[in-house]
Amino acid sequence: MLRFIGTRLAQLAVVVLVVTLLFYWMLNLLPGNPCVAAFGGAATQEQIAECEQDRNLDDPVIVQWAKWGGDVLTGDFGKSYLTGRTFGEAISNALPRTLLLLGYSQALALGAAIPLGLWSGYRQDSVGDKVVSGGAFALLSSPVFVVGLVLILVFAVKLDWFDLGGYRPISEGLVAHFKVMFLPAVTLAVGLLPIYLRLLRTDVIGTLQEDFVGTARAKGLPVHRVLLTHVLRPSSFTLLTIFGIQAAQAVNGAIVVEYLFDLDGVGSLLVSWVAAREYLLVQTLVALIAAVFVTVTALVDVVYSMLDPRVRRR
Amino acid sequence: MTDPSETTTAAIKPRMPTRFLRIPIGGRFRATLVDAESRGGPRRGKINIALWLSVGWLALVLAGAVLAPWLGFLEDPNRPLAGDPELGPSWSHWFGTDQLGRDMFARSVWGSRLSLSIAGPAVGIGVVVGGVLGVMAGYFGKWIDLVVSSVVNVALALPALVFALFIVTVLGQSYVNVTIAVTVLSIPAIARIARAQALRFAAREFVMVAKTMGARWPRILFRDVLPNVVPALASIAFLAMGIVIIAEGSLSFIGVSVGSPSITWGNILAAGRGRLEESPHIALTTGGVMFATLMALNFVGDELLRRLDVREARI
Numbered sequence: 001m002l003r004f005i006g007t008r009l010a011q012l013a014v015v016v017l018v019v020t021l022l023f024y025w026m027l028n029l030l031p032g033n034p035c036v037a038a039f040g041g042a043a044t045q046e047q048i049a050e051c052e053q054d055r056n057l058d059d060p061v062i063v064q065w066a067k068w069g070g071d072v073l074t075g076d077f078g079k080s081y082l083t084g085r086t087f088g089e090a091i092s093n094a095l096p097r098t099l100l101l102l103g104y105s106q107a108l109a110l111g112a113a114i115p116l117g118l119w120s121g122y123r124q125d126s127v128g129d130k131v132v133s134g135g136a137f138a139l140l141s142s143p144v145f146v147v148g149l150v151l152i153l154v155f156a157v158k159l160d161w162f163d164l165g166g167y168r169p170i171s172e173g174l175v176a177h178f179k180v181m182f183l184p185a186v187t188l189a190v191g192l193l194p195i196y197l198r199l200l201r202t203d204v205i206g207t208l209q210e211d212f213v214g215t216a217r218a219k220g221l222p223v224h225r226v227l228l229t230h231v232l233r234p235s236s237f238t239l240l241t242i243f244g245i246q247a248a249q250a251v252n253g254a255i256v257v258e259y260l261f262d263l264d265g266v267g268s269l270l271v272s273w274v275a276a277r278e279y280l281l282v283q284t285l286v287a288l289i290a291a292v293f294v295t296v297t298a299l300v301d302v303v304y305s306m307l308d309p310r311v312r313r314r
Numbered sequence: 315m316t317d318p319s320e321t322t323t324a325a326i327k328p329r330m331p332t333r334f335l336r337i338p339i340g341g342r343f344r345a346t347l348v349d350a351e352s353r354g355g356p357r358r359g360k361i362n363i364a365l366w367l368s369v370g371w372l373a374l375v376l377a378g379a380v381l382a383p384w385l386g387f388l389e390d391p392n393r394p395l396a397g398d399p400e401l402g403p404s405w406s407h408w409f410g411t412d413q414l415g416r417d418m419f420a421r422s423v424w425g426s427r428l429s430l431s432i433a434g435p436a437v438g439i440g441v442v443v444g445g446v447l448g449v450m451a452g453y454f455g456k457w458i459d460l461v462v463s464s465v466v467n468v469a470l471a472l473p474a475l476v477f478a479l480f481i482v483t484v485l486g487q488s489y490v491n492v493t494i495a496v497t498v499l500s501i502p503a504i505a506r507i508a509r510a511q512a513l514r515f516a517a518r519e520f521v522m523v524a525k526t527m528g529a530r531w532p533r534i535l536f537r538d539v540l541p542n543v544v545p546a547l548a549s550i551a552f553l554a555m556g557i558v559i560i561a562e563g564s565l566s567f568i569g570v571s572v573g574s575p576s577i578t579w580g581n582i583l584a585a586g587r588g589r590l591e592e593s594p595h596i597a598l599t600t601g602g603v604m605f606a607t608l609m610a611l612n613f614v615g616d617e618l619l620r621r622l623d624v625r626e627a628r629i
Contacts (some may be wrong), residue, residue, distance in 0.1 A: 011464070015468050023480070026345055026480075026481075026484050027484060034389075089573070107515075112467065136614075137609075137612065137613075138609060140612060141556065141608040141609035141612045142605055142608070143560045143563055143564070143605075143608065144564070144595075145563065145564065145567045145580070145583055145584075146583065146601040146604060146605055148598045149583065149586065149587060149590065149598075149601060150597075150598070150601065152587075152590060153594050153597070157590050157591050157594075174427065187485060188339035192404050193604070244469060244471065245471065247471075248471055248472055248473045249473075250476070251475075252474055252475040252476075252564070253474050253562075255473075255475050255476070255479075255568070256475075256564050256567060256568060259568045260587065261569070262568075270476065270479065271479070271568050271569075271570070272571065274479050274480075274483045275569070275570075277483070279483075279484075282480065282483065286476055286477070286480055289472075289473060289476055293470075293471050293472050293473065294468065294471060297467075297468075297471040303556070
């Protein structure tokens with residue numbers, strides 16, 4: 001077990017190192033002086049010199065990268081030369097919004113997918129199953145921005161049930177918070193739901209063929225108990241795995257959803273930094289996101305191997 | 315190693331007689347014979363109509379995209395005041411007009427031109443590169459597999475859009491660069507499926523026989539393994555096409571795809587977002603076209619996969 005975790009940790013370190021080094025190398029290919037670009041063209045000679053010093057632009061790429069890595073490890077994430085805001089300030093403002101958005105949408109998606117998936121797998125090929133499966137298929141073909149636009153049009157513009165135009169924290173009241181967060185969460189959940197649902201349904205159909213299901217039924221357990229305790233449980237492995245993979249998908253969606261709903265989360269931050277050519281901040285953020293994701297995948301693997309010892313032996 | 319379904323594809327799964335008893339757990343006691351073939355195989359009638367509808371729609375969109383400059387009835391997509399501004403859909407302007415009076419139907423068709431001309435080459439290159447990497451990993455195993463699988467697994471675990479954003483920013487917003495970005499993103503998913511397929515067929519008896527008869531690896535690879543992997547890759551290409559269209563759409567929706575005079579589905583929708591209250595038809599019509607196209611691509615891809623009995627299709 002320890003050895004397994006060790007291998008995963010080593011992999012994690014290698015990935016983060018390689019990814020960031022690759023980025024540094026790509027940034028180095030850019031024409032022009034990144035420090036001139038960072039001030040948007042309006043900078044004094046001293047400011048540019050200070051920035052060049054700050055970013056070690058005279059060093060070879062690998063040394064720049066190593067120094068950057070050292071800065072990040074000691075907690076110095078850099079700052080925007082245009083606005084003077086530090087990386088930490090920007091992130092601490094944006095991160096809670098993104099995490100809430102991701103949390104709500106995962107909860108909505110799983111909350112809907114588990115009962116629907118169990119039921120449509122159990123009643124395979126019934127009319128209801130066909131409707132659910134067809135619906136899931138349609139949702140799978142809908143890009144987030146189309147779903148979001150339709151939801152905004154119907155529920156915010158026509159019916160006026162929800163608010164647009166910026167994030168409101170929970171401290172401003174739960175109602176105000178959810179009036180702003182509900183549509184984005186649903187939009188994002190719509191992308192995740194069909195994937196969970198289809199996977200669970202396939203799994204359930206397989207598990208229902210097992211002998212132990214017949215036994216459970218024969219000893220007199222009611223159907224819902226059999227489904228919830230005997231059928232759902234083996235499927236939780238699959239859901240866990242797919243959760244790890246889908247986390248990345250969810251962030252893709254979150255970038256678009258935050259942009260669409262003006263939420264100013266991490267995704268919006270990334271897009272605005274990209275637009276302002278704040279390469280160093282973009283690089284730091286992308287490296288952090290990569291690190292978080294590789295960690296999540298590694299964690300899923302570890303939890304998985306705790307639950308299912310067969311994984312470790314391979 | 316993260317995926318449980320890989321174990322099932324890795325093990326030799328003989329295509330058994332697929333009739334077996336389904337133990338009923340429902341209230342009604344019915345011992346149904348479930349035939350996996352009939353569940354997974356082609357269902358006649360209804361499915362075929364839907365399949366042909368999808369193929370027809372795709373052909374229509376493709377024809378529109380390719381022939382757009384030569385279609386006489388199509389307005390110039392950039393001509394202002396082709397009709398009054400912000401008209402709803404009508405007979406003369408099928409999709410209505412935008413705030414400058416440009417014809418939205420023409421803009422949708424021209425948008426498909428750019429979106430498809432990015433997605434087409436991206437998927438083509440993605441299938442070839444991903445296919446080669448995946449088949450090599452699946453057939454040879456050992457260190458090749460180790461390298462390919464770990465790169466693929468890591469790549470799949472990272473949020474693709476973040477990297478596409480990064481690539482396009484660094485290289486610049488041009489047609490070629492956007493295509494490069496989405497191509498790179500499509501490779502890992504395709505390689506993963508090719509690997510699973512190759513793994514499955516590398517363990518089959520005819521490969522074993524070829525080996526015992528003294529065939530060398532190029533012959534086995536090209537004569538025995540590859541012909542079995544190619545159909546799966548062809549159907550994956552449809553699904554990948556949908557994913558790439560969404561990726562490019564997301565990029566141009568947030569304004570990071572090919573620059574602004576070009577028309578893409580994504581930037582039409584981005585423009586429609588600001589006019590939802592006054593003229594919802596801008597977003598709805600192009601959104602509808604995009605949705606129908608993606609649905610058709612997914613449907614054809616899914617149906618092909620089902621007929622070819624490919625496991626581990628979409629994740």
